[in-house]
Amino acid sequence: MNSLDIRTNLATEEYLLNKWDKQEPLILFYIQKPSIIIGRNQDYYAELNLPYVLKEQITVTRRLSGGGTVYDDLGNLSYSIVTQKGRAFGNFKELTQPILTALQQLGVQANLTGRNDLIVEGRKFSGNAMYQKGTKLFCHGTLMYDVNLAVLPQALSVFPEKLKANNVRSVRSRVTNLKPYLTTCYQQTTAEFRDLLLCQLFAVSDLQMIQEKQYQLTSYDKSQIQSLVTSRYSNPHWIQGNHQLATYTVKQRFPIGTIEVRFELSDRRLHQVHFYGDFFNQETPTDLEKALEQAPYELTALTDLLKTFDLSRYFGPVSAIELANLIYKEPQL
Template sequence: MQYYIMKSRDIRDNLATEQYLMNSPKIKLPMMLFYIEKPCIIVGRNQNTVEEINQAYCQEHDITVTRRLSGGGAMYQDLGNLCFSMIMPADQARFGNFAQLVQPVLLALHRMGAKKATVTGRNDIEIAGKKFSGNSMYTRQGRTFSHGTLMYRVDTTAVAQALRVPHDKIASKGIKSVRSRVTNIEPYLDRQYRGLSTDQFRDELVKQIWQVGDLGQIKKAAYELSAADRNAIAELRRRFYDNWDWVYGRSPMFTVQKRRHFTAGTIDARFLVEDGYIQSVKIYGDFFGTRDVVEVAEALKDVPYQPAAISRTLQQLKLNDYFMGIPQNEVIELLAQQH
């Protein structure tokens, strides 16, 4: 298994590097990536950025905001957080099976003392009922890519201030706030793994994953970027992660909002209706899917804004491809309901 440790502390560089390596024919699968970054928020592919973040707080505290290719919810990260990614052939990794792709990290944490850490819910790793890792997944061109966070020593106050977690999502988990639901993993590790810098924690984790005493023993497994690689990564950063249209998008004036939190994620649909016909639809949320929800929006365009017409259109689609784990009839019920 190959690995690459990113030197940049900028989330935009690191997401561009992930995207490039995922599609590069030069890497040998499976491959793991590790990176640390300055304060930032990464929203999921299908989310409405403006509604997910506290814009004023982010500007005041110089928090970078960008969007990733995969679904799921918004994540706050700072220099106390370690990110990890796994790239595998799609035929060896079932989409949505986070437990499989985070297994090397979970076993390493167990060896480091956090023996009660478990994969829970759709895509979290928790300990003592609190989340310290969120994960997301993306699949394209025969490869499946999963990336996640590891809160080692994150400022949990900033998590609560920077993100706007909807009340229905918090209520569904039986908690009072986002801060009460998260924790750092450091206190649960054996004493020798506490008090480390995040870089040192990363190195110890890598050694545990590969079961070696020194990183020099796996030097041949380390990937090195070429000049051509770096140029391609810089172009991806420009096209996506530094691109205002990609990160924020141009939101039309929606006249109808349909939102519901399901066990497998939240769907938030905005309809613009004129003369009884659907002119446009934007679908946001932290759900996962193997297909782009833009296709659902396109199918609904110019459809009469009537429950029967909307239902007929949606019944022709395999909605689980777009909203994995949410029953088709429940998606149709939400999107076809009238206000």
């Protein structure tokens, strides 16, 4: 895609997910100016160093998928695979394999680790996320090729438990760029790296050989994409989301990601419950939040209530007792 605006690129991705009806997967590559993309379930104000972001005029938006906040600039290559394989939701091993294979063919000994990270020599260069709609989904992620890594710790705020889980002390020490791991002949611009990766993915020596596979956006497509930019990706209500201040907050790092719960208590009953975090979900937990309204603040009662929900659709594989224990543990005032 030719746009350097993350809002247009995410809108294009969403539009093509809705439109794409072929069995053959669609792959998108896009590069953008400095931008921060917040995960679907995260708190805008908790993820950013806002004074720095505003001073540097970094574009901020929110995506449809869960997961954590990422920073992109012109040294990052983002990718998205649109597929009919809705059943593959959460299967990062399957959907990132084409990217990993292409990188390995270029001499980068990359692999998948944890739930959704691609690493080389123990350091992360790619975070990935998924969004499902009906029988279709997209799996998308970053490929940090030549990103200005000094910006990351200044622009983003990271939950300390996440760093501890990865045995690192800072964001900067956890991540790396791909460029140093490529031979000199492959150390090109980000756009040239994109073209090189495409050739590897399609097993061709020149992009002209797969030109007929390229989908060309029509004028109608572009108008629909612009509508999505306006209604969602540049809309402050979508970007800033539901920032709920609460008297009580509990937060924990699980294998599926961080879950934070904010709520009020009155007469030992829950009120105004809201979930935040970098978990991956097929549904937003709105129904669960409503069900917890006026629920007894008691461990057994909470567990029994949570057992009536398929929590995996809201958070991934987390049990009712685990979530009840989180809500019931001593909250931070």
